[in-house]
Amino acid sequence: xxxxxxxxxxxxxxxxxxxxxxxxxxxxxxxxxxxxxxxxxxxxxxxxxxxxxxxxxxxxxxxxxxxxxxxxxxxxxxxxxxxxxxxxxxxxxxxxxxxxxxxxxxxxxxxxxxxxxxxx
Amino acid sequence: xxxxxxxxxxxxxxxxxxxxxxxxxxxxxxxxxxxxxxxxxxxxxxxxxxxxxxxxxxxxxxxxxxxxxxxxxxxxxxxxxxxxxxxxxxxxxxxxxxxxxxxxxxxxxxxxxxxxxxxx
Numbered sequence: 662x663x664x665x666x667x668x669x670x671x672x673x674x675x676x677x678x679x680x681x682x683x684x685x686x687x688x689x690x691x692x693x694x695x696x697x698x699x700x701x702x703x704x705x706x707x708x709x710x711x712x713x714x715x716x717x718x719x720x721x722x723x724x725x726x727x728x729x730x731x732x733x734x735x736x737x738x739x740x741x742x743x744x745x746x747x748x749x750x751x752x753x754x755x756x757x758x759x760x761x762x763x764x765x766x767x768x769x770x771x772x773x774x775x776x777x778x779x780x781x
Numbered sequence: 782x783x784x785x786x787x788x789x790x791x792x793x794x795x796x797x798x799x800x801x802x803x804x805x806x807x808x809x810x811x812x813x814x815x816x817x818x819x820x821x822x823x824x825x826x827x828x829x830x831x832x833x834x835x836x837x838x839x840x841x842x843x844x845x846x847x848x849x850x851x852x853x854x855x856x857x858x859x860x861x862x863x864x865x866x867x868x869x870x871x872x873x874x875x876x877x878x879x880x881x882x883x884x885x886x887x888x889x890x891x892x893x894x895x896x897x898x899x900x901x
Contacts, residue, residue, distance in 0.1 A: 663844060666855060685858050687858055690878070692856075727782050758807050
C-alpha cells in the first residue's frame, strides 16, 4: 500500500537551513524540502533544471539580470546553466523538484555543499 | 529574465475537469495543473511515476489494495505499473509532476483521454 506525504509533517522533522531532505522520487527526479534563511552562494547547474515552489514565506531569487520575489503558492524553474542565488530575509520553506543527484551548490563547493541529502 | 508562476493565477485560467494543463518543464518532466471532480477511470502507466500534490480540496486515490485520502499540502507518488483511480467527491485542484508525454489515462483510452495537454 502506498503512503501519502504531508509537507508540514516532513518540515517539522528538521530545522537546519540550506540542507535539503529527500521526500520522494518520481522517475529520475527527487522531491526535496529545504528551509532557507540568509544568503546562498551564486551557482549554476550544468545539466539540471530546478523548480522552487514556496510553501511558506518569501524567497528572493537573484539572477544576473534581475531578481524575482516568490511567495507562497508560487514557483520558479531555473533552467540549467542559469546562475542564481537564493536569498531568504526571513525563513522560507521550499519544495524542490530536480534530477536525483543534483548538488545544491551546483558548480561551486563551499560550506553549504551537501553531498548526500538525507531521505526523511 | 525568468518568470515566476502563480498557481492560483494559472488555475483561474480554466475550469474543465480532468483536463491537465502544462505549466512548466523541469528536464524531461512536466509540471501540470488539473481540476478533478467525480470519478476517473482505473488505469496505470507502464513507465511513468506520477506525483499528485493537492492544492485545494480533498482527493481520494483508490488503489487495488485500499485507498488514500489526500488533503491540502499532501502528496502521493503512484509508481509506474500501479493501478489507480482518482476520485473527487467535491472539486479538487492538483499539481502533477510526471514525465513529459504521460497520458492522463495511461494504458486506457476513454472519453477522459487528453492526447495533447495545453500549455498555459
